[in-house]
Amino acid sequence: MNDARERRPPRGERGFLDDLPTPRLARESDAKAFVELFAVLDDESEFMLYEPGERRLDVRAMRERIVHGRRSGREILIVAAREGGRRGDATPTLDGFVGAFRPSYYRGGHSLNLVLGVRDAASGRGLGTRLLVALESDARTLGIRRLGLGVLATNARAIALYERAGFTREGCRRDAVRLRAGYVDELFMGKLLCPPDD
Numbered sequence: 775m776n777d778a779r780e781r782r783p784p785r786g787e788r789g790f791l792d793d794l795p796t797p798r799l800a801r802e803s804d805a806k807a808f809v810e811l812f813a814v815l816d817d818e819s820e821f822m823l824y825e826p827g828e829r830r831l832d833v834r835a836m837r838e839r840i841v842h843g844r845r846s847g848r849e850i851l852i853v854a855a856r857e858g859g860r861r862g863d864a865t866p867t868l869d870g871f872v873g874a875f876r877p878s879y880y881r882g883g884h885s886l887n888l889v890l891g892v893r894d895a896a897s898g899r900g901l902g903t904r905l906l907v908a909l910e911s912d913a914r915t916l917g918i919r920r921l922g923l924g925v926l927a928t929n930a931r932a933i934a935l936y937e938r939a940g941f942t943r944e945g946c947r948r949d950a951v952r953l954r955a956g957y958v959d960e961l962f963m964g965k966l967l968c969p970p971d972d
């Protein structure tokens with residue numbers, strides 16, 4: 775998927791955001807589509823944490839995760855969903871998601887830790903950016919002060935996207951991730967949603 779940039783027409787000719795799904799909060803009925811999206815992302819991208827087929831993907835567990843995250847306020851899940859799918863099938867197709875965990879302990883409860891993924895077929899059209907914007911808006915509503923994430927140092931595309939969204943590099947965990955091709959550093963990035971002296 776990493777040669778996608780070469781394949782893509784220039785941004786102005788790409789229908790940037792035009793026909794893309796508007797991000798919305800995940801619903802219980804998204805569980806099946808979520809499981810499918812995770813499997814696709816694990817297959818397509820070495821930038822997610824799991825090897826293809828490595829994580830146990832279970833629709834019921836996903837449904838419980840969506841419900842628990844909403845009730846507890848500990849996880850925000852936002853999806854880019856194409857609703858309806860095939861005739862008579864209400865299951866949406868998810869093109870991407872952003873998830874954000876809020877630590878349950880007091881000293882971390884002002885921050886969210888993010889994971890972002892857009893399937894290859896939908897990438898390069900502003901969806902990742904749009905998901906991030908939606909998450910930031912929800913975070914501000916919740917009074918969150920800090921957004922943070924980890925990204926492989928080799929993931930130039932994601933790093934560019936995060937920097938454009940106002941994230942800065944905060945540190946590096948050397949050889950934190952083991953790929954088939956070798957060890958890779960993980961960058962920490964963060965964005966404060968209010969001035970540091972506030």
Ligand SMILES: CC(C)(COP(=O)(O)OP(=O)(O)OC[C@H]1O[C@@H](n2cnc3c(N)ncnc32)[C@H](O)[C@@H]1OP(=O)(O)O)[C@@H](O)C(=O)NCCC(=O)NCCS
Nearest residue numbers: 779819821891892897898899900901902903930931932934
């Ligand atoms: C990284 C990812 C979220 C980007 O999603 P997306 O929907 O393509 O994002 P956008 O279209 O909003 O922005 C992509 C931007 O990346 C940048 N970019 C793309 N290819 C690049 C490359 N090879 N080098 C540097 N920057 C690149 C461009 O600035 C591009 O913006 P453009 O529209 O001006 O071309 C998506 O590709 C993805 O999910 N990849 C697999 C999983 C992953 O890496 N997740 C992040 C884990 S931290």
